[in-house]
Each structure stands twice: as structure tokens, then as C-alpha cells.
Amino acid sequence: MFKLLKKMRPKEIIMSIICIIFILGQIYFDLSLPDYMSELTTLINTVGSEINDIALVGLKMIGCALISAVLAILCGFLSSKIASGFSYEIRKKLFHHINDISKQEMQDFSIPSLITRTTNDISQIQMLVSMGLQMLIKSPVMAIWAIIKILNKSWELSFVTMAYVVVLCAFIFIIMSICLPRFRLVQKFTDKINKVTRENLQGINVVHAFNAEDYQNNKFDDANKKMNSLQLKNQKLFACMQPSMSLCMNSLSLVIYWLGATLINNMSSASDRLVMFSNVVVFSTYATYVIMSFMMLIMIFMILPSAQVSAERINEVLAKQTSIKEGSVIEGTSKGTIKFNNVYFSYPKTKEDELVNINFEVNQGETLAIIGPTGSGKTTLVNLISRLYDVTSGEVLIDGLNIKDYEFSSLYHKIGYISQKAMLFSGSVEDNVFFGEEKNKDILNEALEISQASEFVNKLDDKENYRVAQLGRNLSGGQKQRLSIARAIARHPEILIFDDSFSALDYKTDALLREELKNKLKDTTKVIVAQRVSTIRHADKIIVLNNGEIVGIGRHEELMKNCSLYQEIAHSQLSNTELEG
Structure with a gap:
């Protein structure tokens, strides 16, 4: 928790200091009331006291109460601003950090868990800061200050009060030691519920198609019941705390009055009795405080355990350092070239190599195609070009320079990447095409035309201003894929990477798109991962992968002569007449 609090901005720190000063002032005026009450009791019980003196003490008590109330309002306002500002800063840092870490580190956290940490966990921290800034400072200071004030009143009454304090501390410690481990489990169950919910919503069509509503309901109910059972256990313990505290407070007042009455009754002097009676009244008030x-x-302790667990979970993400380090070079020695030198790659926490001894070179303007069976390492290979992962050994050169030496911004401006699954974001068609880049009408039209997206965009009600739903749910698979391709083309990259990005396109659109790429992007190097031989047969170079190894490399005609795997794939898709054409 303290590690997270260190990230508080100077503005919030200054407001916290001011708030602490106000809290101390509030405590001072609150604890002044019993002293005035003692003075008032003495005046009332003293023969010959002036009404003006009594009224003056009463006015002082009203003044203390009013000042304390004003300070409490100011503290509440400041603590709310501090909590909201602090949560804003932590949420921003967390979101930016998640964007910065690589795919390798992302695998250590599930997506539902990251969503929970960015939302629910930060809300827990915000609630603790808002309430805790006042109560965590006010309660111990007030308790210690009140105890100091009553120590010289009566050792008998002081002993009774201290005994109650010790019992209370032991009670709170036991409750907290039981609840804290449970709160860790609650957060994990929250992640699990988010995971089940997210899977169900994303796959709702599959759920309906397979009549699997009951199966999904049971999965959710199982996670929900476990969390409910755990929460009930926690709440039962917390339910004991408030009545126990009320019992302690009321019984302590009774004991103080009973013991005070006994002490007063044993005194013979009227003046001593008056002093003791005044002390008992004051003592009772301080003991209540x-x-x-x-x-x-x-x-605070009711929300502190969950907030502590939330802070640990947030710190766990913030402490995760990316394994992919940024270089310092902006430009390479050539343009649009790719070279793999003895590249080996294995995924984290796996022993087997996913790619083995990969060697090839592509020049500017050439088209490299990659084909192979499912799981042969095609996507892994293009992920290395995009530096979504770093090689285990060997090197990847872009424009004649090791990919690790580039600044991230320079490298990613050289590459236009279209993933297997088309990913669109809520916003207009234009927003999705430029995706944070400076907008230009001519570039937009060019990108839509080359990607064959203009064919359907021009038919939309608002054309390029048409609102795309989250994840492109209001567009077909082929439409989403074409907009993803347009987004990459609009950046005018040196290298375009198509990771099986033609799979959702019909054969006619596939052919037209490849023709546009060939004619209008002659200087752009193109890397195409595909399952269709018809998509890649005209590529300048085709790599055939199998079990992470290159088993064939060359043009279509060459591979049809010397690569049995390529021949097998080609004959399974095309007739002899089509292959000869």
C-alpha cells in the first residue's frame, strides 16, 4: 500500500498535509469540549456562580463544535479531491504500463484480471484514501490524545479504560488476521466471474447455437456461489464487530459511572466529591471518544484488507518490466528490406523451439509469402518481424539493422501490421483508418480504394463518418478485414505484414486487392501469411514452414518441382488445370 501511495502527485501530497492540519485542529476542538463540560459542571454546582460565566463557557462549547464541523467539511472536500486525483493518476499509470509491456509479459495476466485491476481494484484504493485519510489519522490521534488527558484524572478509571482498549485491539487483530487471506481469494473469484462473463458475452452466438445456456449458467453459478460463500463468511465476522464495539462503549460507560459513584461515596469532603464527580463526567466523555x-x-479495517490486496495486485502489474527493450537508432542503412539470420525462437515457459534455424532475405518491393500447416509457426515468424517478441537466438534485420536497435516509434512506423483477427475500435470509419494519425482525405480515399473497402463504405449512410461499433460488431468479417488493411496502408509503411488477412475475403476481392497492392504499392515490401495457394502463387518468394522449420523456399513454379509439402497443399486446393494456368 505504501509503495502505491508513493506515486501520489505533489498536488495531492500538499492537499494531504493541509487535510492533516485540519484533522488535528478538529481533534483539538473536539477534545476541548469535555474540559469545558467539566468547567460548566463545576460552575453549576458551585454556590454563587454568575450566569454570565456559565453562558460564556456554553458559548465556548458552541464555538468549538462549530469550528470542528467546518473543519470536518473542509477535510471531507479535500479527501475526496485527493482520492479522485490519486485514483486518476494510478489508473493512468496502470493503463499506460499495460500498453507498454510486451505480449510475453501480458501472458502472466489474464485479460479479465487486468480489467478488474484497472477498475474495481482502483475503486477500492480510492475508497480507502477518501475515508482513510480522515479516519486513519483522526482515530489513533484522538484515542491517544484522549487517553493522555484522562491519565491524571483517576488511576482506577484509567486502568478500566486501558483494559477495554487492550481487549478491543486483540479482537480487531483476530478478525483482521482471519479476513485478510479471504480477501485475496475474493479478488481471484472476481477475476474468475469476469472471465466467465466475458467469455459468455463474446461467444453468445455459439452459446445459443449449441443450446449451451444451461452449461454456461452452471459455470457462472459455480463461480458466483463460491464468491458468495466466501463473502458471507467475511460479512458474518464483520457483523460481530459493530455490536461488540457498541457493547464495549456502553459497558465501559456503565463501569466508569459505577466505579465513579463508589469512589465519590467513599469521600468525606464535599469539595472532593464535587471534583471527583466532575472528573467522572469528563472521564466518561473521553472514554467514549x-x-x-x-x-x-x-x-477502515472493513475496507483495508481488500484495499491492501488491490494495491498488491496493482503493484504486481506496475512492477512487471517488459523484456523488449527500446533501442536508440531511427534509420537503417537500406529501405524496405528484411533478413533473418539463424533465428531460433521458443515461447516463454516452453522448452521446445517454435522456430528453428530460420534464414531468408527479402528486398524492397518484393512480396514474401509464408504457407504451411496449422501450428507450423507462420504467425510466430511475422510476430518477430513486428517485434511483438524477441528472438531466442540469431537476429532479425530490418533495413539492414538489427531490429533490437530501433526506437519503437521508428520501427513501428516502418511496419504496417494486419492481424489474423480483424480488430476495430468504436468510432467512425475514418477514426479506425487513421487510428491516431493525422487525418487526410486523399490518403483516406487511397487506402479505402486499395483495400477494396471503398466498395462498401460508399454505400454506408454516412460513408467514412459511419459509426463503427465496439470490435466492429455492426460490420461483416470481410468488411472488418478490409478496414484493417486500409488502416495499415494509410500509414504508408515500408513493410506490410498480412497475417492470414485474406481469409475472410471472397476470391474476387482477394484478387482485386492483390492487384491493387502490386500496381500501387510497388516500393512497399509485402509479407503475406496465407492458407490459399491462389493468394500467394504470384509472390516473389514463398517460404514453406513445417514444425517451425523451412522445408521449402522459392517461387511457386520452383516449389511445385522440389517441395513435396507445397505440392500436397497446392493439389488439395487447386486442380491441375488451375495450377498450370
Whole structure:
């Protein structure tokens, strides 16, 4: 928790200091009331006291109460601003950090868990800061200050009060030691519920198609029941705390009055009895303040365990350092070239190599195609070109320079990447095409035309201003794929990477798109991962992968002569007449 609090901005730190000063002032005026009450009791019981003197003490008490109330309002306002500002900063840091870490580190956290950490966990921290800034400071200071004030009143009454304090501390410690481990489990169950919910919503069509509603309901109910059972256990313990505190407060008042009455009854002097009676009244008030302080602490302790777990989960993400380090070079020695030198790659926490001894070279303007069976390493290979992962050994050169030496911004401006699954974001068609880049009408039209997206965009009601739903749910698979291709083309990259990006296109659109790429992007190097031989047969170079190894490399005609795997794939898709044509 303290590690996270260190990330508080100077503005919030200054407001926290001011808030602490106001809290101390509030405590001072609150604890002044019993002293005035003692003075008032003495005046009332003293023969010959002036009404003006009594009224003056009463006005002082009203003044203390009013000032304390004003300070409490100011503290509440400041603590709310501090909590919201702090949560804003942590949420921003967390989101930016998640964007910065690589795919390798992302595998250590599930997506539902990251969503929970960015939302629910930060809300827990915000609630603790908002309430805790006042109560965590006010309650112990008030308790200690009140105890100091009553120590010289009566050792008998002081002993009774201290005994109650010790019992309360032991009670709170036991409750917290039981609940803290459970709160860790609650957060994990929250992640699991988010995971089940997210899977169900994303796959709702599959759920309906397979009549699997009951199966999904049971999965959700199982996670929900486990969390409910755990929460009930926690709440049962917390339910004991408030009544126990009320019992302590009321019984302590009774004991103080009973013991005070006994002490007064044993005194012979009227003046001594008056002093003791005044002390008992004041002592009772201070003892109530002590118990109230512990009640405030309990309110904090009810949210502190979950906030502590949330802070640990947030720190776990923030502490995760990316394994992919940025270089310092902006430009290479050539343009649009790719070279793999003895590249080996294995995924984290796996022993077997996914890619083995990969060697090839592509020149500017050439088209490299990659084909192979499912799981042969095609996507892994293009992920290395995009530096979504770093090679285990060997090197990948872009424009004659090791990919690890580039600044991230320079490298990613050289590459236009179209993933296997088309990913669109909520916003207009234009927003999705430029995706943070400076907008230009001519570039937009060019990108839509080359990608064959203009064919359907021009038919939309608002054309390029048409609102795309989250994940492109209001577009077909082929339409989403074409917009993803347009987004990559609009960047005018040196290298375009198509990771099986033609799979959702019909054969006619596939052919037209390849023709446009060939004619209008002659200087752009193109890397195409595909399952269709018809998509790649005209490529300048085709790599055939099998089990992470290159088993064939060359043009279509060459591979049809010397690569049995390529021949097998080609004959399974095309007739002899089509292959000869």
C-alpha cells in the first residue's frame, strides 16, 4: 500500500498535509469540549456562580463544535479531491504500463484480471484514501490524545479504560488476521466471474447455437456461489464487530459511572466529591471518544484488507518490466528490406523451439509469402518481424539493422501490421483508418480504394463518418478485414505484414486487392501469411514452414518441382488445370 501511495502527485501530497492540519485542529476542538463540560459542571454546582460565566463557557462549547464541523467539511472536500486525483493518476499509470509491456509479459495476466485491476481494484484504493485519510489519522490521534488527558484524572478509571482498549485491539487483530487471506481469494473469484462473463458475452452466438445456456449458467453459478460463500463468511465476522464495539462503549460507560459513584461515596469532603464527580463526567466523555476512535478504525479495517490486496495486485502489474527493450537508432542503412539470420525462437515457459534455424532475405518491393500447416509457426515468424517478441537466438534485420536497435516509434512506423483477427475500435470509419494519425482525405480515399473497402463504405449512410461499433460488431468479417488493411496502408509503411488477412475475403476481392497492392504499392515490401495457394502463387518468394522449420523456399513454379509439402497443399486446393494456368 505504501509503495502505491508513493506515486501520489505533489498536488495531492500538499492537499494531504493541509487535510492533516485540519484533522488535528478538529481533534483539538473536539477534545476541548469535555474540559469545558467539566468547567460548566463545576460552575453549576458551585454556590454563587454568575450566569454570565456559565453562558460564556456554553458559548465556548458552541464555538468549538462549530469550528470542528467546518473543519470536518473542509477535510471531507479535500479527501475526496485527493482520492479522485490519486485514483486518476494510478489508473493512468496502470493503463499506460499495460500498453507498454510486451505480449510475453501480458501472458502472466489474464485479460479479465487486468480489467478488474484497472477498475474495481482502483475503486477500492480510492475508497480507502477518501475515508482513510480522515479516519486513519483522526482515530489513533484522538484515542491517544484522549487517553493522555484522562491519565491524571483517576488511576482506577484509567486502568478500566486501558483494559477495554487492550481487549478491543486483540479482537480487531483476530478478525483482521482471519479476513485478510479471504480477501485475496475474493479478488481471484472476481477475476474468475469476469472471465466467465466475458467469455459468455463474446461467444453468445455459439452459446445459443449449441443450446449451451444451461452449461454456461452452471459455470457462472459455480463461480458466483463460491464468491458468495466466501463473502458471507467475511460479512458474518464483520457483523460481530459493530455490536461488540457498541457493547464495549456502553459497558465501559456503565463501569466508569459505577466505579465513579463508589469512589465519590467513599469521600468525606464535599469539595472532593464535587471534583471527583466532575472528573467522572469528563472521564466518561473521553472514554467514549476512545471507543469511538476504535469504531472509526473498524470502519477502515472493513475496507483495508481488500484495499491492501488491490494495491498488491496493482503493484504486481506496475512492477512487471517488459523484456523488449527500446533501442536508440531511427534509420537503417537500406529501405524496405528484411533478413533473418539463424533465428531460433521458443515461447516463454516452453522448452521446445517454435522456430528453428530460420534464414531468408527479402528486398524492397518484393512480396514474401509464408504457407504451411496449422501450428507450423507462420504467425510466430511475422510476430518477430513486428517485434511483438524477441528472438531466442540469431537476429532479425530490418533495413539492414538489427531490429533490437530501433526506437519503437521508428520501427513501428516502418511496419504496417494486419492481424489474423480483424480488430476495430468504436468510432467512425475514418477514426479506425487513421487510428491516431493525422487525418487526410486523399490518403483516406487511397487506402479505402486499395483495400477494396471503398466498395462498401460508399454505400454506408454516412460513408467514412459511419459509426463503427465496439470490435466492429455492426460490420461483416470481410468488411472488418478490409478496414484493417486500409488502416495499415494509410500509414504508408515500408513493410506490410498480412497475417492470414485474406481469409475472410471472397476470391474476387482477394484478387482485386492483390492487384491493387502490386500496381500501387510497388516500393512497399509485402509479407503475406496465407492458407490459399491462389493468394500467394504470384509472390516473389514463398517460404514453406513445417514444425517451425523451412522445408521449402522459392517461387511457386520452383516449389511445385522440389517441395513435396507445397505440392500436397497446392493439389488439395487447386486442380491441375488451375495450377498450370
